[in-house]
Amino acid sequence: MKRKIESLGRGSGKIIYSTNDCEDILSLSKAETLELFKSSGVVLFRGFGITPTYMESFSEKLNFRCTKNFSKESIDSFDFVNLVEEGMDAIPAHAEHASFSVIRPDVIWFGCKTPVQGGETLFWDGVQIWNEMSKNTKQLFIEKKVKMSIDNVPWNELNEWILGGETLEDCKQSLDNLADNFEGFSYHINEDSTILVQDITSAVVKTKNSNQDAFCNFVWVSHERGNEIFEDGSKLPEEVADELQKLYDKFAEEIPWQAGDLVMIDNSRFMHGRREFKDNRRLIYTLTSNLSLH
Template sequence: MNTKIKSISNGIVKEIININNISVLELDKEEIINLFKSYGILLFRGFMANAEIFKEFSNSLSTDFINYAGGAFSRRVINGDETLLSVNDFKSEIKLHGEMYYQQNIPLMLWFFCANPPLKDGETTVCDGRHFFNELSSSTKKLFKKNNLKFTVRMSEEDWNKKYQTNDLSKLEEMCQKNNTHLQINADQSILLEYICPAIIPSRCGKYQVFINSLLPTKQLSPKILKFEDDSEIPDEVMSEINEIAEKITTEISWQKGDILMIDNTRILHGRRAFADDQRDIYIRLCSPVFPF
């Protein structure tokens, strides 16, 4: 046996630990796929991976890698590869969310790689969206099933050029159309974007309901841009309930150098604790699985 498999904390994260000094590239792909389908999140630890090994390993299980055009944060491109990005835009907490759930086309799978861990804090937080849905009160489930979320964003020409990585209005219009996002272009080339989506979605197998969205970090960082579809506010007591549930069911991952994390972005929410030092260097890749799930 070359690896040991154990659960972190409450069992959501399956940790695959190298106990026989093998490369992560030697792992049985079918076993990985089966574990991923069952748990939605896998942590590979002790394999002494570097950025190139991380890319090769993620390439072997993934397809349709995307860049971060349209993304909410600034992300540094690593080694000239637009599908390999640093997540350290700032150091404050980011609450639990699904990646890029403020647009229609989301990456179905996420990969994280620890190039360098923080000196302290900066844990990645995760939870299962199925579990989150089950923890919601009946009234909150009913509220979110009845009301979609609406993101309304105003951006200057300079800002949307940077966010969408283009200064071509026709390309912007094409991206918004593909993402089912309403686009209004103003005379000064500033824009207004509106995107409407549910907070609760069916699981890919259709058997479960999943609470996964970008609600918590948006309300945390840019509260004015998010309301219900009818322009009513999300009640404070509902936000308090959601934040309490998030803290209750969160699992924290304390990074070690060379760690690789594999996440189902249709089921698992992720976030980050705040940190203070400049050592933390975590990379992300956005993609789809090469296998059906």
């Protein structure tokens, strides 16, 4: 039976359907799935009855190595699958861990157990946002690097999730290594031994699968938090913020969740976020992964 594949939204995204009610997602062809992912950047798998365990197994089947996420509560025995951001507020467009770009994952996955009215997961094609941006705004982001940071990260969590050491000294050594090897990366240990991690980087990145320029970053979340944006300490000029707001409004795409859906997003090209919701039964879980070296 021929498999049904449809467009997801107005861009390159795709929905791939199971051929029957009990098809195992692990039976999908690895080569064809990866090809579809590389060309579309967002793939929704529907009708496969995905659970957190399946999400992990499928990611591994495609040769992605799951990564741990220190910022979210985990729900599986390996600590790979997490609940999404707490609360019911809208979350602005961002690429996952783009404020800590040395650990930016290649792929972010979302699985849906319980969809509710509202609370749609949103996504934006960073290539499209960049292409539609005015010449002046593009020039600004080409000329000025952005300064993204996350603060108050407990050092033991950094060790446990990312760095692999046991003591604060191990943590410091690993961070020194990162600072030596990644231009723009720096850190500061706060008085209470939590850590500020800072990254000075370009807001425009090359996509991993198509080598195109993409506006795929953490800028909009930082702006909404009232933070400084650029390396010189300046914030987004008002006219630039207005332009970005219009672009994000115009090009937002929605994932119309059904229970058992799985979505795979290229984190080097697409940003994600969500709409606000009122129903606390919503249950979406997430996983990040990198292309495996094996």
